[in-house]
Amino acid sequence: MTGSTTVAGVAALVQEALKAYDDDPAITAVLQGFARRLAEPLRVAVAGMVKAGKSTLLNAIIGEEIAPTDTGECTRIVTWYRHGQTPRITLYPTHGSPRSLPLKRVDGRLVFVLGDTQAGDVDRLDVEWPSPTLRNMTLIDTPGLASLSEDVSARSHSFLAPADTPSEADAIIYLMRHMHASDMRFLESFRDTEAGQSGTVNAIAVLSRADEMGAGRIDSLLSAGEIAERYRRDQGLRKLALGVVPVAGLLAQSARTMRQQDFAALQLLAGLNRADREKMLLSADRFLRSTIPEGLTSGTRSSLLARYGLFGIRLAVVLIPNGFDEPTPLAHELVRRSGLDSLLDLLGRQFQARAEVLKARTALVGVESLLRTSPRPGTGHLAATLERLHANAHEFRELRLLAMLRTAGVPLSPELGMEAEGLVGGWGAASHVRLGMDQGATLDELADEARRYLLRWRAVAENPLTDRSALDACRVVIRSCEGLLAEFSARGRQRQPV
Incomplete structure (x- = not known):
């Protein structure tokens, strides 16, 4: 079977299941959801522990500052980012009808105005945005795992790795600052054991905030790259994730959204003599207290530090005198050096290139779970079709072999x-x-x-x-x-x- 015939076979299976369960509204709604997922872009969740930098990385991937990165109520809500011709934010409460939220930008950043609604009363937020990235991939921002609030952690776990149904996400970008046992436990829970034991093909690990691993030095990403390579070779992680990529998320986000005033300020800093510049950039406090160069206000310094961090500033002021003396080339080079390009390349090779198979696998898992938990007479042909898809779809056999090569061997x-x-x-x-x-x-x-x-x-x-x-x-x-x-x-x- 080719990829297209596999997807067509799974779509036909879902339609047959709809006929068999047409008298059960709840099951019909679930199956209709599977049918929609086959026609929609691939769903990729961004997950990780609290303060891992999930929303910052998501903004960098989209190329817009539309995901909240502070510690407010919105970071405790599962938020979907889809492609839309016009920007729109819809709030889906746990009880009641969905309603539109006002679109508000503050200092270039999208702000979610929840009003009197508390995060615990919101099922999800749905953001439609005209971003080219979102044409082929729906991104889902999830609350931090291991949060001090058990309710927040439970919400992420139930969304990403529900007990009896397929995950809402087809694939996952998992952020970690170091490899801890809690990270491994989550990745193990996300790995499905249904459609061909194919858990190794739906997760990519990101070594987030990679610039901090070298204390913000200009060679920090090299140190982070060595750590990522060691993690890639780890037998425990190899069976759970397709790769490990170091990314300086803050730099990637700010470079993708570079403003003219950012470039002008960085250009002023690059014009200083090297000794003064290096002394000033020894620490964040020194940078904020410095009085040189003239024309760089305290507010601009604070903004630069918040947007680029010391690592990004140090890197930019070295690049500008070395040929990257225009905003666009500088932004592109900062993005490349942040590690974002490597992550996007891996996403393309591993997720988007096999998007149809990943979506088909999710639907197949759902129908298989349904037949197991809600059996009824007259569905034997569904079970036979499902078994035939498992046996004949070469894409699933590849996934099974990939899992075996990375686990049992x-x-x-x-x-x-x-x-x-x-x-x-x-x-x-x-x-x-x-x-x-x-x-x-x-x-x-x-x-x-x-x-x-x-x-x-x-x-x-x-x-x-x-x-x-x-x-x-x-x-x-x-x-x-x-x-x-x-x-x-x-x-x-x-x-x-x-």
């Missing part, structure tokens, strides 16, 4: 194990990523490499010394290689003139 050599992980999409679903080739590789080069891998894995499968328990893994890898060759052949035919 497969009796293959380490070299073959790593190769198999790449070929079934462990480093990204795009064809050139699976083959370990550059994005600019030609169709013929890609086909030659896929053919080489196909012959290699057929030889492994036919080798009498290959462990019998590894043969299923070989078959999945062979099928993936055959699928790549079929894709390249189809693309080649499309290029030929009629």
Whole structure:
């Protein structure tokens, strides 16, 4: 089965289930929700402990300061960010009808005006915003886990990892400042055990506030990168997340939303001689108390520090004299150095490239749970269809193998194990990523490499010394290689003139 036929098969299963349960309004509403999810953009939740920097990172991804980053009531509410032609905020109370909230900006930042409504009385906020990022991905900001308020923590847990139903999120970006046992426990609870044991494909870990790991030094991201690489190799985390990326979220957010007055202030600082500048930037207090350069007010200093932090200021004033002397190039370079580009690349390779399969998996989990918890006569054909989808959908077999490679393991050599992980999409679903080739590789080069891998894995499968328990893994890898060759052949035919 191809990705499109898998999704079509799951969509048909949901419609059949709707017919079977059409006399039960509650179940019908749940199934209609699954049908909508298949047609909507992928849902990606941003989660983590309190003060991990979730809303700041979300703003950086969207490129707008629309998520509240303070400690007010709104940070205790699950908030959805969807694409819309015009900005709109809708409040859904736990009891009663939804109502629109006024749109209000203060100092360039969107402010949520709840009025007399308390966070505990709000089920969710729904923000529609005309951001290109939100066309292909709905982002969900969740309250901090391990909050002092048990109610706030429980709300996040029940939303992200409910006991008896699929999560509202198809995938998750999990922020952590260090790898703690509580982080591992949450990621374990988010991993589903239903659709093909596929829990390793729906989580990415972010080492947030990465600039703080080097005390705000200009090389802080290098130190954070070494820590992230160590976490990536950790066997406990490998089975729960597809990767670990260090990101300086505050710098990423402010660089994506750089203002002309920010650049003018940074340019003034960059014009100082190096000794004075370094002395002034030794600490936040020194920076705020300094009287140089002339023209930089205390209010501007406070704003710069709040928006960029010492790390961002130090980095910017070094970049400006080295060729990044215009606002746009400077903003792009700061974003790159913040680690955000690496995160967006990983999101594209791991989530958006297999968005349809992730959504199909979520719907399949939901129908499977429904048949288990609410059985009734005459639904045997649904169970048979569900089992057939599990067995025949190659995408789910890839997910099962990926989970096995990262958890229990497969009796293959380490070299073959790593190769198999790449070929079934462990480093990204795009064809050139699976083959370990550059994005600019030609169709013929890609086909030659896929053919080489196909012959290699057929030889492994036919080798009498290959462990019998590894043969299923070989078959999945062979099928993936055959699928790549079929894709390249189809693309080649499309290029030929009629």
